[in-house]
Amino acid sequence: MELVKKLTGLTLAVAMSTTLAACGATNETQNGEETTGAGNAVNANATANEAAATPEKKITIKYWYAFGDKIEEAKQHLVQEFNASQDKYEVVAEHQGNYDDLHAKVQAAFAAGDAPAVSDLEIASTGVFFRSGMIQELTEYAERDKEELQLDDFNKGLMGNAYVDGKLVGLPFMRSTPILYKNVTMLKDAGLDPAGPKSWDELEQYSRVLKEKGKLGMTVPADIWFYEGLVAQSGGQMLSEDGKTATFNSPEGVEPVTFWKKLAAEKLIKIPVGDEAGATADKDFANQLSAFKFASTAGVTGTLEIAKANGFELETSFMPANKSYGVPTGGCQLVMTSKSTDEEKEAAWAFIKFMTTKEATIYQHKHVGYLPTRMSAIDTDELKEHFQQFPQFKVAVDQLEYARPRPMETAYPEVAKLIREAIEKAILTPDVEPQDALNEAAEKANKLLSK
Known part of the structure; x- marks a missing residue:
């Protein structure tokens, strides 16, 4: 570049x-x-x-982002608002697919010297990008503009992944947790209490009743994000405290896979695999084949529209508890590319600050469903009235009490793939024990983590 x-x-x-x-x-x-x-x-x-x-020529920077539909609408709207708010900078926003697509393209562009000045960065990949020198530390900028930025206003439950090795490297943007989506109409028709299920045991009980009605309790991919939540609920950790050793093959890590395998074997839930696994879960829920699904809080607005179109009542709740409630955070933060010019970095910082204001987080929360990242936003009359009218949006905010940050070790994105493959192998292959599959994955993971 x-x-x-x-x-x-x-x-x-x-x-x-x-x-x-x-x-x-x-x-x-x-x-x-x-x-x-x-x-x-x-x-x-x-x-x-x-x-x-003659006005000075605007400094133009690129912003690359992930995902389309409602999420893209919100991001494009905020970019337009930023560009209209001042006459010094111009941001060109470009869609780059999902997080994996975006990350690969940013890495390739960085190597070619043409990376965007700002990009979305999924939180679990932040460590990889920062330690490889691709993104800029923001501590100096945040300290300089501390009165304007109000860093302490960001929800502390979302700040765990904003730091790498004690250094501020991103600001929470469109952040999320997985929540439980429930087809209340199906539950009422089956004689089930719409307030549940609140535990793994209740989820199994509900699924058995639904099976008698020719329905599935849940269609759920073997998604690493959901699995992290179930491990947390069981009292476990994905990695050791120093991040050097896999611990997902502990009893607390094996228990969720054993639970999923049992329910899938009895056809109480369905676990699709492959690139379309998430889409399959969404379709089964939309078509009222499954009463429940785990999905990001970012899907609240879209799922409410689907429920209305398909004639069923939708509610959301915490992910059902095992020993306790527990949930990983997710979504992305905004980061600045390290090799931009000083002028571009100032433009990038101005843009990042704008995109993470109280007003911006209120807008994107109401438009999409992502968590409001600032405490001052939650305290506004606007969001209080919104939560009263649409309680489905508030569940994720309340669930943050039980949230934990995702691992950010450099090798974790690769480790996550090993875990997903092990879960799928254990569930889909009758004679493979979950403990054995996870032990094998842990052995491979430890080699990656020790590098």
């Missing part, structure tokens, strides 16, 4: 030199005659006045 910008700067410099030379020639000769010194002074003054009247 530096080379590209140097070349661009050189081109501009040459163009400016050519323009100035042309102006100089005009000043020196008019109709083949030399002008007087007074004439040069008048022309110089006129040129200075024209320059003063």
